[in-house]
Amino acid sequence: MIYIEDLHAEIEGKSVLNGINLVVKAGEVHAIMGPNGAGKSSLSRIIAGHPAYNIRSGSIEYEINLKKKNLLDMGVHERALNGIFMSFQYPVEVNGLSNMEFLRSAFNELSKFHGSEELDALDFAEFAEKKIKALGMNTDLLERELNVAFSGGEKKQNEIIQMAILSPRLCFLDETDSGLDIDALRTVASGIESFTNKHRAIVIITHYHRILEYVNVDKVHILKDGRIVSSGDSSLAKEIEKHGYKNLG
Template sequence: MLEIKNLHAEVNETKVLKGIDLTVKAGEIHAIMGPNGAGKSSLSRIIAGHPLYTVTEGSVTYEINLKKQNLLTMDTHQRACEGIFMSFQYPLEIPGLSNKEFLRAAFNEVSKYQGSEPMDVIEFEELLEQKMDKLGIKKSLLSRELNVDFSGGEKKQNEIIQMAVLAPRIAFLDETDSGLDIDALKIVATGIQKFKSNHNATVLITHYHRILEHIKPDFVHILKDGKIIKTGDAKLALEIENKGYQVAAS
């Protein structure tokens, strides 16, 4: 589904990725772990199309309708419309923009791109209702302004709502579990589990083994200094938790 080959990238003339190779297939869950500053967030931002990053070498191919396309030439919003989703580590607060309005704008733009009819207020309200019930997130989040005065946990839950509404094909979740209490972590983990199907894939970027107790990854990668230095299964995450990155990688 997504194939990253020898990806090198820089931001403000600092090299952040130094040759990443990663293949993600439909139905898989990948976990990317690694020390601070290893390039984990940069990887997800580059895939999402952040304008500040420059790819200097390598390729990213993305399969759309069984055809392999070059992801790097696509615009940010085009990537999102084609099913790439990235949850933000620090979701931004936008005063004046209602959360519901934002979700509907995003949903309708993606629908329009994919050739289906946009939804009106009432229809969309019904859809949201269903999704929220499924996720078990309180509905009061919707009537507030986008992330304004949200707690850390509420912001992360809001990212999961966005994922559920947009139903992407591949989701990069950038430290979605950081700063969450046990209940919020369960909500987020449930959201990710419900999202999982044979047609989509998840890439979890995390520091902790905690979330992986709820979601069993098929692959665990250690990213260090802009490179994936080791790949293993779920056991590797436990090893990292117990021994640290240095030992686990060696």
């Protein structure tokens, strides 16, 4: 689904990725772990097309519906329409804009893009509530302004809700587990779990091992100094839990 080859990138003159190679196939769940400042968040933001980053070299190929596309040629919202989703570590607040209105606009943009039917306010509300209930989350969030005065946990839940509604193909979940208590973590994790299928790839970016106790992953990568220094199965994550990042790389 995504092929990243020898990716070098910098932000404000500071290099953050120093030759990333990563392949994620449809149906897989990967975890990327690493110490602070390793480049985890940078990687996900670059996938989503954040304009602050400068790609020095390397390529990102994105394959969807059997078509290969050069991701780096695509604009931010174009990537989103093509099924790329990044959950924010710190979701942005927008005063006055209702969550429901925002979700419906995003959903209808996507519908337009795919040539499918747009939903009016009533139909969409029904659709959204069903999705949210299926996630075991609270539909109250819909009525509130986008992320405004949301607790940390609510913001993270809202990211998962957006994911469920926009139904993307490749998801980068950036520190979705940070700052959550155990109940919120379970809710978020089961949201992710229920979201996996053979057409979809999920990449969980995390500092801690914790969330991996609730979500089954196919592969774990360790990122350090802008490079993947080690890859393996979920046992690698357990090792990190025991010994930390020090001995790697």
